[in-house]
Amino acid sequence: MSNPIVDAAQKHPPPERHVYTYGTAGFRTKADVLDSVLTRVGLVAALRSRKLDGKWVGVMITASHNPPEDNGVKLVEPMGDMLEESWEVIGTEMANQPTPEAVLDYYHRIAKEQNIDLRKPANVVVARDTRASGARLLGCLIDGLKASGAEYKDYGFLTTPQLHYMVRCRNTEGTRDAYGVPTEVGYYEKFSTAFKRAMNGRKPNGHLTVDCANGVGGPKLNELYKYLPSKETGLEIFVTNDNVIKPEALNVDCGADYVKTNQRAPPSSKTGPGDRCCSLDGDADRVVYYFKDEQNVFRLLDGDRIATLVASFFGDLVRTSGLADQIKIGVVQTAYANGAATDYVEKTLTLPVTCTPTGVKYLHHAAQKLDIGVYFEANGHGTAIFSHKTLEVIKNYEPKSPSEAENLETLRACIDLINQSVGDALSDFLLVETVLAHKRWGPQEWLNTYTDLPNRLLKVIVNDRNIFKTTDAERKLTSPEGIQPQIDREVQKFRQGRSFARASGTEDAVRVYAEAATKAEAEDLARKVSEIVKTAGGK
Structure with a gap:
């Protein structure tokens, strides 16, 4: 049978x-x-x-x-x-x-x-x-x-984050932790309502061009935008690369990965200096921002930048709501985060940084251990997570002044604006727009918060990537033996030098990341570390 x-x-x-x-x-x-x-x-x-x-x-x-x-x-x-x-x-x-x-x-x-x-x-x-x-x-x-x-x-x-949202809503329906209504309309209503509350009458400065990678994010953003009329919100969005009729155009010369990897705007971009732009990826779980400065030079505002912007805003809100002694904020990064971003978080924002291995699941788990955990990979995939205890504190806190009450209301709205189940490009860019409007910043002010250290990422093809084993959140090689001391010696020769090598998760290759005080030094360091890796296991 x-x-x-x-x-x-x-x-x-x-x-x-x-x-x-x-x-x-x-x-x-x-x-x-x-x-x-x-x-x-x-x-x-x-x-x-x-x-x-x-x-x-x-x-x-x-x-x-x-x-x-x-x-x-x-x-x-x-x-x-x-x-x-x-x-x-x-x-x-x-x-x-x-x-x-x-x-x-x-x-x-x-x-x-x-x-x-x-x-x-x-x-x-x-x-x-x-x-x-x-x-x-x-x-x-x-x-x-x-x-x-x-x-x-x-x-x-659906976008990937919308699917994550539906799962969470279906499992929490009818409970005190109900996350939302498990329909597309429920998704659009939840995030658009939260955006309006978080903006609290403020208007974004200038329009935003969103490149949707010719993926599912295009039609979904067009749908979401119906719930955010510009007359009411002041949010003026120009949607580009939203052609889903031609599946063969997906991610081709557009999208977050194209912008991050090539360090340039999509060829279709027609924006002028100072115009805010962002790109989603094919399933809309990543977003990166960018703009051209006064000299027409391309400037990337990647996941590191989004994490620092969001963490600084939450730091301000927690402090001005009167909750600083009850809630601690932390930022979670991977070794690929730019050293200048880590420095800015630790020294300027005075927030702790946790480093995890590459992969969103590691960042997510580390963020779950914090009161408020902000995490973004440099590629633009990330979110913020509020612990149960923190949500209770924020919900039950009685503000001591009208100013505290206003900031507390913004913080509560931001909790609803974030898709806490997973990185969500649509809710993330609405959060970024909220922060920029509150700070009255354009992209140049955001860029001015710190200067990225020049960096280089190289790929070394090897016979067997599995011989390359790491420790310390993938920042140090334990195998093959004797490689790490050689890398350390090279790093010491460069100003603000930092470099690490880790096996790729998807192909027989080792990725070498290096940063230093100048572009030439970063490239030189990356080349020298690549040579060490090649000798150890290269083809």
Whole structure:
């Protein structure tokens, strides 16, 4: 007698000799080798939901800033955060089972090992970005969900953060921690209302051009903008690169990754000096700002800049609300954060900095340990997280003056404006606009807060990246032996020198980051450290 799980796995066989890995962003590769993975992710999602007593979990079909021919899939936990690490291993093993029968055996093995009652309900929220392969992969996923007897809600096209939002809303509905209404309209109403409250009558200075990477963020921003009429808010937005009719245009010569990597505006940009611009990535979970200065020079305001801007604003609000002795703010960075940004946070803002390994899940976990944790990767992916204790303090505090009351109301509005489940480009740029309006700053004033140290990032192709092991949040190599002292010796030769090497998470390469007092010195240091790495394990 046939079994529905065996049948589903048989319908979507894996390509021969292809090995899949659940990386920091889930499974991500060429779309044409993902059918089997999506079916099996459906099985894993059902198991995860049952393990959590039928709570809603999420599945997002996206490859973010990758080229149009790629796609991917990731799983989302009930509160909207990323899949628990031990389940990444389960996902990887399930994806690599060799036969339909092996898939069924592994499904039951996990149920047994995890004490999962397979008679319990399983509930899964599903969405996808605008890639051409998305519809086919959704069909593969649904085959897996149906085979495992899971109930599912398909939201169609969403940004990745909107999917995270839906999951969190569905799991908190009807509780005192209700996060919002789990619909698109609920999302737009929550964040637009919070923006108006946070602005409190202030108007942004000048318009904002938003490049949507020809991805799902384009139509969703156009929808959100209907809830933020410029007559009412003063927020004038020009949306560019929002062509989702041509999926092959996704992330091509536009988007946050293009701007950050190439240190230039998209070729389509027609803005003048001083005009504020920002770029989202393909699934709208990252945002970077930039502008041309008076001399027409491109200036990037990346994730480091957004983190320092937001942290300084929250510092001001906590202090002026009368809560400084009850709430402590911290900033979480990776080793890729510019040394000048770290210095500014520690010395000017006098806030503590925590450094974690690269990957949003590490930053998110570190931020959760703080009263208010602000984290952004340099690539523009980040958010701020408020602990339960902090939310209670802010909610129950009785202001001692009208000024405290006003600042407290802004702080409360900002809590609602932030998508605390995950980095969200749409809510993040509204937060940035709020801070700039409160400070009465344009992009030049924001840039003037500190001067980035010149830096260089190089990629060294190696035979085996796995021999490169790190410690101290990936800032020091422990293996191969003897490499780190050589790097340290080189760093000491340069003014304000800093450099580290770490294995890439996605390819057989080692990434070398270096910064120093001048551009020439940063490039020289990066080259010398690359030579050391090449000698140790290069081709």
